[in-house]
Amino acid sequence: MSLLVIGTLAYDTIQTTAAKRADVLGGSALYFSVAAAAFQPVQLVAVVGRDFRPGDLQLLEQRGVDTSGVEHADGRTFRWSGRYEADWNTRHTIETQLNVFEKFDPKIPSAMRSSQYLFLANASPLVQAKALDQVDHPAFTVVDTMNLWIEIMRPELLALLRRVDGVVLNDEEARMLTGERNLLKAASLVLGMGPRYVILKKGEHGAFLMGSDVHFSLPAYPVGMVVDPTGAGDTFAGGFMGYVARAGNLEPKTLRKGMLYGTVAASYCVEGFGIDSLKERTRRDFDVRYDELLSIVTP
Numbered sequence: 419m420s421l422l423v424i425g426t427l428a429y430d431t432i433q434t435t436a437a438k439r440a441d442v443l444g445g446s447a448l449y450f451s452v453a454a455a456a457f458q459p460v461q462l463v464a465v466v467g468r469d470f471r472p473g474d475l476q477l478l479e480q481r482g483v484d485t486s487g488v489e490h491a492d493g494r495t496f497r498w499s500g501r502y503e504a505d506w507n508t509r510h511t512i513e514t515q516l517n518v519f520e521k522f523d524p525k526i527p528s529a530m531r532s533s534q535y536l537f538l539a540n541a542s543p544l545v546q547a548k549a550l551d552q553v554d555h556p557a558f559t560v561v562d563t564m565n566l567w568i569e570i571m572r573p574e575l576l577a578l579l580r581r582v583d584g585v586v587l588n589d590e591e592a593r594m595l596t597g598e599r600n601l602l603k604a605a606s607l608v609l610g611m612g613p614r615y616v617i618l619k620k621g622e623h624g625a626f627l628m629g630s631d632v633h634f635s636l637p638a639y640p641v642g643m644v645v646d647p648t649g650a651g652d653t654f655a656g657g658f659m660g661y662v663a664r665a666g667n668l669e670p671k672t673l674r675k676g677m678l679y680g681t682v683a684a685s686y687c688v689e690g691f692g693i694d695s696l697k698e699r700t701r702r703d704f705d706v707r708y709d710e711l712l713s714i715v716t717p
């Protein structure tokens with residue numbers, strides 16, 4: 419089934435306790451696409467500036483991502499910079515430069531409007547809603563967001579949540595959105611806001627999926643050495659949606675398996691800087707680690 423993502427392509431400056439790197443290829447839609455493309459072709463809608471390196475688009479094309487929906491605008495590409503504490507769980511955003519993203523008015527190419535599976539990756543809820551308006555009858559729309567948008571565009575985000583099938587949130591975002599500390603209760607409250615499914619990501623503590631017909635919880639895959647957690651959430655969503663779109667149905671078992679593939683994808687992401695490790699991974703690698711994860715959680 420066709421899978422469309424809209425979100426950011428970015429150049430990130432990332433600081434960990436071990437290293438600092440500038441202008442690392444990133445963005446919410448980047449991580450999602452690279453992970454999902456291990457399963458099936460992905461259609462990408464985003465905006466980049468004149469400074470965007472042509473080789474970075476080629477990398478996506480080679481992975482099976484259709485970049486014909488990427489707009490080239492006058493100005494600089496979206497930039498984000500962040501710093502991690504030694505425990506990886508605390509991230510400080512140092513700076514967000516919207517640049518060409520500030521005036522982004524997404525245009526979904528006509529060939530992509532019939533997409534069945536739609537992921538609205540982290541972006542302003544207004545941009546996400548404009549994209550959703552242009553897709554004919556998506557069978558499964560999932561949205562991601564972040565603390566910034568919950569703070570500054572709450573009404574727009576709540577309006578969007580009423581129109582989508584699923585939402586992915588990390589623990590901090592779920593608490594911020596609902597005001598509830600207990601994550602199970604927070605997930606129930608989010609379901610009351612509209613979506614049929616909520617996926618709650620808890621970083622190294624794993625993730626759970628809640629919906630009326632499914633409740634599933636998983637630990638993270640135990641990674642030997644974390645190099646850079648940037649993009650792990652988007653990558654999780656890419657593994658999940660890539661698998662589910664490939665399966666082409668929303669059976670509870672498919673969604674559960676999607677959670678395992680999301681977990682596997684995120685584990686590959688954090689093992690390298692940016693997409694260094696993730697971009698090398700094939701469906702076969704995903705399957706190998708899927709089996710390992712399964713053996714870890716089954717008695």
Ligand code: AMP
Nearest residue numbers: 426428444445498540648649650651652
């Ligand atoms: P994650 O670690 O999964 O939260 O994703 C990190 C990625 O999100 C980075 O590559 C950033 O470029 C991108 N990002 C950071 N802030 C925003 C924002 N406000 N809107 C969209 N994407 C963002």
